[in-house]
Amino acid sequence: MNNSSKPKFFFRLLHELRRVIYIMLDEYRIILKDSGLAVIFLGATLIYPILYSSIYRNETIRDMPIAVIDESQSARSRELARRLDATPDLNVAYQFNNLEEAKESFYKQKIHGVVYIPKEFSQKINRNEQATVSLYCDMSSFMYYRTMTLGANLGILESGKDIKIERMNAVGITGRSAEISVAPFRYEKNILFNEPMGFASFLLPVVLVMIIQQTLFFGITMLTGTLREEKLASIDPKMRQKDKFFPTIFGKALCYFSMYIVICSYILLAVPRIFQLPHIGNPLDIIRFFTPFLLAVIFFSMLISVFIRNRETAIIIFPFISIVLLFLSGFSWPESNMPWFWRSLGMIFPSTFGIQGYLKINSMGAGLEQVKFEHIALWFQTAVYFLATVFAYRIQMRTAAK
Amino acid sequence: MLLHPVYLLTSVIAMSFCYLFFLTLMSEGLPKQLPIGIVDGDNSSLSRTLERNINASPQVEIVAKYASFTEARKDMQKGRIYAIVDIAPGFHADLLANRQPSIAYYVNDVYLVAGSLSYKDLTYISELMSGFILQQSLQAKGITGEENLMPLLQPITMDTHLIGNPYTNYSVYLSNVLLPGVLQLLIIMFTIYAIGVEMKQKTTREWLSTGNESILSALTGKILPHSVLFTLLGLIGLFLQYEVMGFPMNGSIALMSLAMFLFVIAHQAIGIFIIGLFQRLRDSISVGVFYGLLSFTFSGFTFPIEAMPRGAQIFAWFFPIRYYFKIYVNEALNGADIRYSLIYFAVMFAFLLLPFLVYTRLRNTIMEHDKEEIKNCRLNEQFQ
Numbered sequence: 001m002n003n004s005s006k007p008k009f010f011f012r013l014l015h016e017l018r019r020v021i022y023i024m025l026d027e028y029r030i031i032l033k034d035s036g037l038a039v040i041f042l043g044a045t046l047i048y049p050i051l052y053s054s055i056y057r058n059e060t061i062r063d064m065p066i067a068v069i070d071e072s073q074s075a076r077s078r079e080l081a082r083r084l085d086a087t088p089d090l091n092v093a094y095q096f097n098n099l100e101e102a103k104e105s106f107y108k109q110k111i112h113g114v115v116y117i118p119k120e121f122s123q124k125i126n127r128n129e130q131a132t133v134s135l136y137c138d139m140s141s142f143m144y145y146r147t148m149t150l151g152a153n154l155g156i157l158e159s160g161k162d163i164k165i166e167r168m169n170a171v172g173i174t175g176r177s178a179e180i181s182v183a184p185f186r187y188e189k190n191i192l193f194n195e196p197m198g199f200a201s202f203l204l205p206v207v208l209v210m211i212i213q214q215t216l217f218f219g220i221t222m223l224t225g226t227l228r229e230e231k232l233a234s235i236d237p238k239m240r241q242k243d244k245f246f247p248t249i250f251g252k253a254l255c256y257f258s259m260y261i262v263i264c265s266y267i268l269l270a271v272p273r274i275f276q277l278p279h280i281g282n283p284l285d286i287i288r289f290f291t292p293f294l295l296a297v298i299f300f301s302m303l304i305s306v307f308i309r310n311r312e313t314a315i316i317i318f319p320f321i322s323i324v325l326l327f328l329s330g331f332s333w334p335e336s337n338m339p340w341f342w343r344s345l346g347m348i349f350p351s352t353f354g355i356q357g358y359l360k361i362n363s364m365g366a367g368l369e370q371v372k373f374e375h376i377a378l379w380f381q382t383a384v385y386f387l388a389t390v391f392a393y394r395i396q397m398r399t400a401a402k
Numbered sequence: 403m404l405l406h407p408v409y410l411l412t413s414v415i416a417m418s419f420c421y422l423f424f425l426t427l428m429s430e431g432l433p434k435q436l437p438i439g440i441v442d443g444d445n446s447s448l449s450r451t452l453e454r455n456i457n458a459s460p461q462v463e464i465v466a467k468y469a470s471f472t473e474a475r476k477d478m479q480k481g482r483i484y485a486i487v488d489i490a491p492g493f494h495a496d497l498l499a500n501r502q503p504s505i506a507y508y509v510n511d512v513y514l515v516a517g518s519l520s521y522k523d524l525t526y527i528s529e530l531m532s533g534f535i536l537q538q539s540l541q542a543k544g545i546t547g548e549e550n551l552m553p554l555l556q557p558i559t560m561d562t563h564l565i566g567n568p569y570t571n572y573s574v575y576l577s578n579v580l581l582p583g584v585l586q587l588l589i590i591m592f593t594i595y596a597i598g599v600e601m602k603q604k605t606t607r608e609w610l611s612t613g614n615e616s617i618l619s620a621l622t623g624k625i626l627p628h629s630v631l632f633t634l635l636g637l638i639g640l641f642l643q644y645e646v647m648g649f650p651m652n653g654s655i656a657l658m659s660l661a662m663f664l665f666v667i668a669h670q671a672i673g674i675f676i677i678g679l680f681q682r683l684r685d686s687i688s689v690g691v692f693y694g695l696l697s698f699t700f701s702g703f704t705f706p707i708e709a710m711p712r713g714a715q716i717f718a719w720f721f722p723i724r725y726y727f728k729i730y731v732n733e734a735l736n737g738a739d740i741r742y743s744l745i746y747f748a749v750m751f752a753f754l755l756l757p758f759l760v761y762t763r764l765r766n767t768i769m770e771h772d773k774e775e776i777k778n779c780r781l782n783e784q785f786q
Contacts, residue, residue: 035684036684036685036688039688040688052699054711054714055699055705055710055711055714056705056710057710057711058709058710058711060709061706061708061709062709080558106736107732107736107738107739107742108742109728109731125557125558128553129553130552130553130556130557130558130559131557131558131559132558132559132560132561133558133559133560133561134560134561134562134563135560135561135562135563136563136565137562137563137564137565138565139564139565139566139567139570139574139575139735140566140575140703140727140731140735141575141702141703141704141705141706142515142572142575142704143704143705143706143709144706145564145570146518149522149562152560153525153560156558156560159558160556160557160558163557163558164554164557167553167554167557168554171540171543171545171554172543173543177500179502180500180502181536181539181540182536183502183532184497184502184532184535184536184539185493185497185502185503185504185505185528185531185532185535186502186503186504186505187504187505187506187507187524187525187528188504188505188506188507189507189509189521189525190506190507190508190509191509191511191517192475192478192508192509192510192511193510193511193512199514199704199705199709201511201512202511202512202513202514203704203705205512278512311684312595312599312683312684312687315591315687315691316409316591316592316595316687317409317412317416317591319587319591319691319694319695320416320420320584320587320588322695323580323583323584323698324419324420324423327423327424327427331513332514332515332576333427333428333433333515333572333576334433334436334484334513334515334516335481336433336435336436336437336516337430337433337434337435337436338427339426339427339429342423342426342427356481359481359512360479360480360481363512364478364479364510364512365479366479366480370476370479370480371480
C-alpha cells in the first residue's frame with residue numbers, strides 16, 4: 001500500500017508543478033501584452049537608475065559662489081580672501097563694498113554665502129587683539145550650509161594659524177616648538193565608505209532598493225486591478241479550479257521572482273559599477289540577502305492587491321508613500337533619533353530592512369553576519385506575508401465561487 | 403461630476419498623515435546624541451578627559467568602547483555607530499614630549515547627515531582641547547589672563563549668521579519642500595484621473611450634460627472644487643509649519659499663501675496638460691507619476707541645481723516646485739523684498755497656459771467619446 005501511494009503522490013506533485021508553470025507563463029504573457037505593465041516592470045526599472053545616477057553624477061558642490069566684503073582693504077584681509085577662494089569648496093565670485101550690495105546678490109540667489117571682514121580687522125591683528133570675521137550662510141539647502149562652513153572654517157583656520165605662529169614668535173616661542181604649541185596634537189579625518197562625501201553615493205543606493213520595491217508593488221497591484229476590471233472577478237482568472245489557490249500563488253510569485261532576479265542583478269550589482277557608486281560588498285552576500293527581500297515584497301504586494309478593485313487605484317493613491325518609506329529607512333534623518341512609533345511602522349515594510357542591508361553590505365562592505373538582524377527580519381516578513389496572502393486568496397476564491 | 407469621494411477622502415488622509423509624519427519624525431530639529439565609538443589605546447588621564455569632553459557635548463554620545471579598531475569598524479558596518487575616535491597608545495606621553503601625536507577620526511558618510519554632523523562636533527571638541535593644552539603651556543610661561551591668552555589661542559574668531567535657520571533645524575530644510583512635494587503628487591494624479599476616468603468609463607455624456615454641453619464649463623466644474631480642497635490642504639500645511647511648529651517666517655505669510663494657491667492650480671494645469679496630451683488614462687498616469695516624483699529632485703532643495711550636469715539643469719525650469727522653493731527661501735528664510743520673488747510668481751502663473759495648448763485636442767477626444775456614447779445609446783434603444 002505504501003508503495004502504490006508513492007508514485008501517486010509523485011504524479012500529483014508533477015501535475016501541480018505543471019499547473020504552477022502554466023500560471024507563471026500566463027502571468028508573463030499578460031505582462032508582456034500590456035504596455036502599461038511592461039513600462040513599470042521593464043521600462044521604469046531600466047530608466048530610473050540611469051536617470052538618477054546621471055542627475056546626481058557630480059556628487060558635491062565645488063567652487064560655490066560667495067561674496068567677500070572687504071572693508072579692511074589690507075594685505076591681511078586680501079590674504080584671507082585668497083585663502084577662501086583657494087579652498088575646493090568656495091569661489092569668491094564677487095567683492096562688494098558694503099552689506100547692501102551683497103544683500104542684492106544674495107536675495108537674487110546668485111551667491112550662497114557672504115564673508116564680511118570689518119574695517120578694524122588688520123588693526124586688531126597688528127595690535128595683537130582678537131579680530132572677528134562675520135559669516136552669512138544660505139540655509140536653503142543643507143549642501144550650501146555644509147559647503148560654506150567647511151570652506152570658511154578651512155580658510156579662516158589657515159589664516160589664523162599663520163598669525164598664531166607670528167604671535168608665538170613674539171612671546172619667544174619659535175621654530176618647531178611654535179608649530180607644536182599651535183597644534184599640540186593633530187587630528188586626521190578619515191571618511192569611511194563614502195570617500196567623496198558625495199550626494200550620489202549617499203542617495204543612490206537607497207533609491208535603487210526603493211525602485212525595486214515600488215515597481216513590484218505598483219506592477220502587481222495594477223495587474224490584479226486590471227484583471228478585476230475585465231470582469232474576471234477572481235484573482236485567478238483562468239486556471240481555474242475552485243479551492244486550488246496554492247498553484248496560483250506559487251505560479252504568480254515565481255513569475256515575479258524570476259523576472260526580478262534579472263532586474264535586481266542589473267540594479268543592485270551592475271548599476272553601482274557602471275556609475276561608480278560605492279560597491280565594496282560581496283555580490284554573493286547581496287544575492288543571498290535580497291532573496292528574502294524579493295519574496296517579502298512580492299507577497300506583501302500580492303496581499304495588498306487583494307483589496308485593489310481598479311487598475312489605477314494603487315498608482316494614483318500611493319506614489320507619495322515612496323517618499324515616506326525613504327525616510328522610514330533611516331538613511332537621512334538617523335534611525336537612532338527616530339521616534340519609536342515611526343521606527344516600528346518602518347518594520348512593516350521590506351524596504352526599511354532592504355535599504356539598511358544594502359547600505360551595509362554594498363556601501364560599507366559588511367558581511368551577511370553583520371546584517372543578520374535585517375536578514376532574519378526579511379525572512380520573517382516573507383513568512384507573515386505569505387501566510388496572509390494564502391489566507392486572503394482562500395477567502396477571495398471562496399466568495400468568488402459562490 | 404465630482405471625483406469619487408473615496409479619492410477626496412484619500413487626499414485628506416494622505417496629507418494629514420504626511421503632516422503628522424514629517425513634522426514629528428524630525429521634531430528634534432537637529433539630531434542629538436548621535437551614537438559614536440571610541441578606541442582608547444592610550445587610556446591616560448588626557449584621553450579620558452577627551453572622552454569626557456565628547457560626552458559633555460550634546461551632539462554626540464560615546465555608546466561603546468572597543469579594544470581594537472577592527473572591532474569598532476565591524477560595529478560601524480552594523481550601523482550601530484556613525485563615527486570612531488581612535489587614540490593610539492602613547493598619546494599622552496608623545497604630547498608631553500612635544501612629538502605632536504595625532505588622533506584619528508573615522509566617519510561613516512554613507513549616512514551623510516549623521517556623519518557630517520558628528521564630524522563637525524568632533525572637530526570642534528578637538529579645537530577646544532588643543533586650545534586648552536596650549537593655554538596650559540602658555541600659563542606655564544607666565545602668560546595669564548583672558549585678554550592676553552585669547553588673541554594667542556584664537557586670532558580670528560567667526561561670527562556666524564545662519565540666515566533664516568539659526569539652529570540648523572533639519573526639519574526646516576526638508577519639511578518646507580517635502581510637504582508641498584507630496585501635495586503636488588496627489589494633485590497631478592487626481593486631476594489626471596478625474597478627467598481620464600470619464601473617457602475610460604465612457605461617462606463623458608453624463609459629464610458634459612452637467613456643464614451644459616460646454617467642455618470648458620464641464621472642465622472647470624470638475625476642477626474648481628479640487629482647487630478649493632487642495633489649496634485648503636496646502637494652507638493647513640503652512641499653518642502647521644509656521645504657526646504650530648514655529649518654523650522661521652521672516653517674510654509675509656500672505657505671500658506664501660498666494661504662492662501655495664498658485665502652486666496648487668499650476669499643478670492642476672499640468673495634470674490637464676498631461677491627460678490632454680497623452681489622451682489615454684493609463685499612459686497619462688505613468689507620465690504623471692514620473693513627473694511628480696522628479697519634482698522632488700528638481701526643486702533643488704537637497705542637491706542644488708547648479709551642481710547637476712548642464713543637460714539636467716534645463717529641466718528644473720519645468721517644475722513649479724522650483725519656483726515655490728525660491729519664493730519660500732525669499733520669504734521664509736531670507737525675508738527678501740517681494741521684487742526678488744515677482745518673477746517666480748509670474749512663472750508659476752504662466753503654467754496656467756498649459757491647458758490651453760491642449761484644449762482643442764482634449765475637446766476633440768471628449769467629443770469623439772461623446773459621439774460614440776450617443777451612438778451606443780441609440781443602438782441600445784433600437785434593441786429595446
